[in-house]
Amino acid sequence: MLDSIRDSGVFSKAIASLTIAFLLLPLMVVIPISFGTSSLMTFPPHEYSLRWYRELVDDSRWLSAALTSLQLGITVAFASTVLATMTAIGLFRYRGPGKAALQALVLSPLVVPVIVIGVALFYLFSLLGMTGSMNALVCAHTLLTFPYGVVVINAALERFDTRLEQAAMSLGANPFGTLWRVTLPIIRPSIVVAAVFAFLISFDEVVMALLLSGPTTLTIPKQMWDGIRFDLTPVIAAVSTVLLVFSSALVAFAEALRRRTQGNTR
C-alpha cells in the first residue's frame, strides 16, 4: 500500500494526506488537552501535567464503568463470534433456494439505523422487564456486532480450500471432526479478528448504552456521555486518550495476527 502511494501522482498524494489529516486532527486536539492543567478544555494547553489522569484514577465511577464495559465486551465478543462462525459456515455450505435472502437477513443490522434497532429493543426489553440489565446490553451489542463477524469469517471461508474437508473425510474424520480439526483451525485467525472487532464495537458503542443501560450497567461511553452533559472537564479527554491507546493496541494485535497467518498460507 505504501508503494502505491509512493508511485501515484501529486493529486492522489494530496488527497491521501488530507484524508489522514482529517482522521488524525481530532486526536491531535484531544490528546494535548488531556495533559493540560486548566479545568477548562483549552487548546493548546499552557502547561502540562497528569492532573486529569490522577482525577480519572481517583474517581471510582470510571473504574466501575471500565469493568462493566470489559465484562460486556468480552461476553459480546464470545457470543457474537460463536453465532457468527456457525452462521457463516452454515451460509457458506447452504446451496438451496433463498440463500441471498438469508444473507441479506443476516446482514440487515448493518443497514437498519442503530437508533431504530435501539428504540425497538428498548420497547421489547421494557415489555420483558429487562431494561437496565446486563443481559439487555449483551443482546443488543451481539445483534450489532454479529453481521461484522459473519462478513469477516465468510471472507476466510471463501479463501478456504474445501478439498481439505474432503481430504479429512477420506481419511476417516466424520463431519464434526472435520469441522473441529480442519476447518476451524484454518479459519481461526479470522475468528479471532471477528472477536476483537466485536469487542471493540461493543466497547465504544453509545446509542444502545444510552437507551438500555441502567445505574448498575453504566458503560464507559455512557459515563463519558453523562460527563459531557453534566460535568465537562478534561477528564473526558484523558479517558478518550486511554481508550485510544487501548483500542489501537487491540487493532494492532488483530492486524499482526492476520498478517502472520497470511504469510503462512501463501
Added chain:
Amino acid sequence: MTYQTTQASSRRRSATLKLVNLRKQFGDIVAIDDVSLDVVAGEFVTLLGASGSGKSTTLMAVAGFVEATSGQVLINGEDQNLQPPYKRDIGLVFQHYALFPHLSVEKNVAFPLETRRLPKAQIGERVKRVLALVRLGNLGARKPSELSGGQQQRVALARALVYEPSILLLDEPLGALDKSLREEMQWEIRRIQQTLAITTVAVTHDQHEAITMSDRIAIMRNGRIEQIGTPADIYERPRTRYIAEFMGSSNFLRGKVETTPDGRRLRVALHTAVPLVPRAGAIADDSMDLVIRPERVRCVPGTQDGDGLVGAISGVTYVGEAWQIAVKLDSGEVLTASHANHGEVAFAPGDRVAIDLGTHPWWAVPLES
C-alpha cells in the same frame, strides 16, 4: 526396512473393487454412463481419458464424494452406496495433495490414525514407518508449505497409506509435478504400490503415466469405458481409432480387407497388401485403418519408384532421442517415422525412400463413424 509387517497385513487387507452399471447424471449431463469394472485384490488399474470423460467422477463415486444416480460400488463385495466417505476404507490422494496447511508433515500423516483413536505410541511408530517408506524420514517437523511439490506428493501418499486402507485412490497424482519429477514419481508410486500390494485405482490423462504404472488401463470416453486391458493390449491392439490416437502418435493407412488362405490382409496404397492380426470385426471388403506407430516404421533409402509404399521425404525433425521423418507417399498419404538417434541421420528432405513394414501382421481399427 521395517515395512514387512505393513506388507503382510496389507496383503491380508487388500480388497477387491467392483463397479456395477454405475451411472451418474448431473441434470441432463451424463457424467458416468453405465460403467462396470472389476479390480482384483492388489491390482493397479488406471482410468485414462481426456477431461470430461468421466474418469474423475468415477473415482469420486468410489470415494463417496459423488452419489451415483444408479448402480453399485462394491468393496470386497460389500455395497458402499449408503456409506459416507469417512466410513469407506479408502485412501485418497488428491491432485493438489490437499495437505493440511496448519499441521506439520508428521501431524498430517498422523491425522487418519488420530481420527481412528489409535494409542499415541502406535501412531508415532506407524508415522515413522510410512515416512521411511516414502523416503521422507527426516522432514516430519516441516510444514507442507516448506516442501517441494514432489515431497508434498510423498506426504499425501504417506497420509493415504498410513492407516492401511483396503483401496488406494489416486486423482491425477502427478498432474502438478514437472516432467522429470513425474517420471521419478511414477516408479516410486509403482514401487510402493507393489511393496504394499494394495488395490489401487488411479485417474490420469497422461497415457505415458498410465502405461508405466498400471496393471490394467481402462480408457474412458463420454462417461463410458471404451476399452480395458493391459498397457500392451491397449497400445498394441487399440479397439478404436480414438484409442489408438489417444495412446500416442500414430499413422493410419486406410485400406480394404481381403481374405487369403493364410488369413486376412489389408490392401493399402498402390497394391501393397499388409497381413493383419486376426481380430473380430475385420470382415472382407470392409474398409479399415491400419495402425502404424512411428517407431515401427522403417525408411529404406535409394528406392526410385515401383510398387509398395514408396515416397519422398518431406521433412526431418530432430527431437533428441530420435529423428522424426515425414514421408509423403506417392499415393498421397503422409507417414511419420521415428528413427532412434544412433548418432547421425542418413536422410534429407527430398530423398526417395520405401517404407518397410516387415512381414509380421499389423493391427487395424474400424473406421471412426
